[in-house]
Amino acid sequence: MDGLENKQLMREIRLAAMTLLARREQAYKELVVKLLKKFDDLVQIEQQLDYLVSEGLQSDQRFVEMYIQSKVVKLQGPMRIRNELLSKGVSDNLVDDGLREADVDWFDVARRLVARKYGEHSVSDIGAKEKAKRIRFLQYRGFSMDEIVAVLNNSD
Known part of the structure:
Protein backbone atom coordinates (compact mmCIF):
# COMPACT_ATOMS: atom_id res chain seq x y z
CA MET A 1 0.00 0.00 0.00
CA ASP A 2 1.50 3.33 -1.00
CA GLY A 3 1.35 6.54 1.04
CA LEU A 4 -1.69 7.94 -0.77
CA GLU A 5 -3.70 4.75 -0.31
CA ASN A 6 -2.65 4.64 3.34
CA LYS A 7 -3.83 8.22 3.98
CA GLN A 8 -7.11 7.46 2.23
CA LEU A 9 -7.61 4.37 4.40
CA MET A 10 -6.88 6.39 7.56
CA ARG A 11 -9.45 9.02 6.51
CA GLU A 12 -12.06 6.36 5.78
CA ILE A 13 -11.50 4.64 9.13
CA ARG A 14 -11.69 7.95 11.00
CA LEU A 15 -14.87 8.95 9.16
CA ALA A 16 -16.49 5.57 9.83
CA ALA A 17 -15.58 5.78 13.54
CA MET A 18 -16.89 9.34 13.83
CA THR A 19 -20.11 8.33 12.09
CA LEU A 20 -20.63 5.56 14.64
CA LEU A 21 -19.86 7.94 17.51
CA ALA A 22 -22.26 10.54 16.14
CA ARG A 23 -25.12 8.07 16.58
CA ARG A 24 -24.29 7.23 20.21
CA GLU A 25 -21.40 6.81 22.63
CA GLN A 26 -19.48 3.61 21.92
CA ALA A 27 -16.88 1.65 23.83
CA TYR A 28 -13.39 1.50 22.31
CA LYS A 29 -13.50 -2.26 21.79
CA GLU A 30 -17.03 -2.03 20.41
CA LEU A 31 -15.72 0.38 17.77
CA VAL A 32 -12.80 -1.92 16.95
CA VAL A 33 -15.17 -4.84 16.34
CA LYS A 34 -17.49 -2.75 14.16
CA LEU A 35 -14.66 -1.21 12.16
CA LEU A 36 -12.99 -4.58 11.59
CA LYS A 37 -16.12 -5.64 9.71
CA LYS A 38 -15.43 -2.89 7.19
CA PHE A 39 -11.64 -2.54 7.30
CA ASP A 40 -9.09 -5.31 7.78
CA ASP A 41 -6.22 -3.24 9.19
CA LEU A 42 -6.32 -3.52 13.00
CA VAL A 43 -3.21 -1.36 13.44
CA GLN A 44 -4.74 1.53 11.48
CA ILE A 45 -8.07 1.15 13.26
CA GLU A 46 -6.45 1.31 16.69
CA GLN A 47 -4.28 4.23 15.62
CA GLN A 48 -7.30 6.23 14.45
CA LEU A 49 -9.28 5.34 17.59
CA ASP A 50 -6.33 6.41 19.75
CA TYR A 51 -6.43 9.78 17.97
CA LEU A 52 -10.15 10.06 18.70
CA VAL A 53 -9.51 9.24 22.36
CA SER A 54 -6.75 11.88 22.58
CA GLU A 55 -9.11 14.42 21.01
CA GLY A 56 -11.83 13.56 23.52
CA LEU A 57 -14.20 12.28 20.83
CA GLN A 58 -14.22 8.74 22.24
CA SER A 59 -14.21 7.97 25.93
CA ASP A 60 -14.96 4.65 27.62
CA GLN A 61 -15.67 6.52 30.85
CA ARG A 62 -18.28 8.69 29.13
CA PHE A 63 -19.70 5.58 27.45
CA VAL A 64 -20.05 3.85 30.85
CA GLU A 65 -21.82 6.87 32.36
CA MET A 66 -24.28 7.15 29.49
CA TYR A 67 -24.87 3.40 29.36
CA ILE A 68 -25.62 3.16 33.08
CA GLN A 69 -28.05 6.05 32.94
CA SER A 70 -29.87 4.60 29.93
CA LYS A 71 -30.23 1.23 31.70
CA VAL A 72 -31.42 2.79 34.97
CA VAL A 73 -34.21 4.47 33.02
CA LYS A 74 -35.13 0.98 31.75
CA LEU A 75 -35.13 -0.23 35.39
CA GLN A 76 -32.26 -2.66 35.01
CA GLY A 77 -30.08 -3.69 37.94
CA PRO A 78 -26.37 -3.24 38.54
CA MET A 79 -25.37 -6.87 37.95
CA ARG A 80 -26.95 -6.96 34.50
CA ILE A 81 -25.51 -3.57 33.58
CA ARG A 82 -22.08 -4.70 34.76
CA ASN A 83 -22.20 -7.89 32.67
CA GLU A 84 -23.34 -6.00 29.56
CA LEU A 85 -20.56 -3.43 29.89
CA LEU A 86 -17.95 -6.15 30.37
CA SER A 87 -19.26 -7.92 27.26
CA LYS A 88 -18.69 -4.67 25.33
CA GLY A 89 -15.02 -4.74 26.31
CA VAL A 90 -15.03 -2.12 29.06
CA SER A 91 -12.51 -2.76 31.86
CA ASP A 92 -13.60 -4.07 35.27
CA ASN A 93 -12.25 -1.00 37.04
CA LEU A 94 -14.06 1.42 34.77
CA VAL A 95 -17.34 -0.48 35.19
CA ASP A 96 -16.99 -0.64 38.98
CA ASP A 97 -16.10 3.05 39.18
CA GLY A 98 -19.00 3.96 36.91
CA LEU A 99 -21.53 2.00 38.96
CA ARG A 100 -20.20 3.46 42.22
CA GLU A 101 -20.16 7.04 40.90
CA ALA A 102 -23.60 6.76 39.31
CA ASP A 103 -25.10 7.32 42.76
CA VAL A 104 -28.17 5.20 42.01
CA ASP A 105 -30.48 3.85 44.72
Missing part, protein backbone atom coordinates in the same frame (compact mmCIF):
# COMPACT_ATOMS: atom_id res chain seq x y z
CA TRP A 106 -30.75 0.30 43.36
CA PHE A 107 -33.37 -0.59 45.97
CA ASP A 108 -35.55 2.22 44.62
CA VAL A 109 -34.99 1.08 41.02
CA ALA A 110 -36.04 -2.47 41.98
CA ARG A 111 -39.06 -1.10 43.89
CA ARG A 112 -40.20 0.90 40.85
CA LEU A 113 -39.75 -2.15 38.61
CA VAL A 114 -41.85 -4.33 40.93
CA ALA A 115 -44.55 -1.64 41.09
CA ARG A 116 -44.62 -1.30 37.30
CA LYS A 117 -44.62 -5.04 36.62
CA TYR A 118 -46.86 -6.30 39.42
CA GLY A 119 -48.71 -3.26 40.69
CA GLU A 120 -49.32 -2.86 44.38
CA HIS A 121 -50.06 -6.51 45.11
CA SER A 122 -48.48 -7.54 48.39
CA VAL A 123 -46.13 -10.50 48.42
CA SER A 124 -48.13 -11.91 51.34
CA ASP A 125 -51.12 -12.16 48.95
CA ILE A 126 -49.28 -14.45 46.54
CA GLY A 127 -48.13 -18.03 46.76
CA ALA A 128 -44.63 -19.43 46.88
CA LYS A 129 -44.69 -20.16 43.15
CA GLU A 130 -45.49 -16.54 42.27
CA LYS A 131 -42.91 -15.24 44.74
CA ALA A 132 -40.25 -17.47 43.13
CA LYS A 133 -41.31 -16.14 39.73
CA ARG A 134 -40.82 -12.56 40.92
CA ILE A 135 -37.42 -13.40 42.38
CA ARG A 136 -36.29 -14.94 39.07
CA PHE A 137 -37.58 -11.91 37.18
CA LEU A 138 -35.64 -9.49 39.40
CA GLN A 139 -32.51 -11.64 39.16
CA TYR A 140 -32.81 -11.63 35.37
CA ARG A 141 -33.08 -7.84 35.47
CA GLY A 142 -29.79 -7.70 37.38
CA PHE A 143 -30.68 -7.15 41.01
CA SER A 144 -28.87 -8.78 43.94
CA MET A 145 -30.63 -11.03 46.44
CA ASP A 146 -30.28 -8.29 49.07
CA GLU A 147 -32.15 -5.85 46.83
CA ILE A 148 -34.74 -8.47 45.87
CA VAL A 149 -35.46 -9.58 49.43
CA ALA A 150 -35.69 -5.98 50.65
CA VAL A 151 -38.07 -4.98 47.89
CA LEU A 152 -40.29 -8.04 48.17
CA ASN A 153 -40.45 -7.79 51.97
CA ASN A 154 -41.28 -4.07 51.83
CA SER A 155 -44.13 -4.62 49.41
CA ASP A 156 -46.16 -6.29 52.16
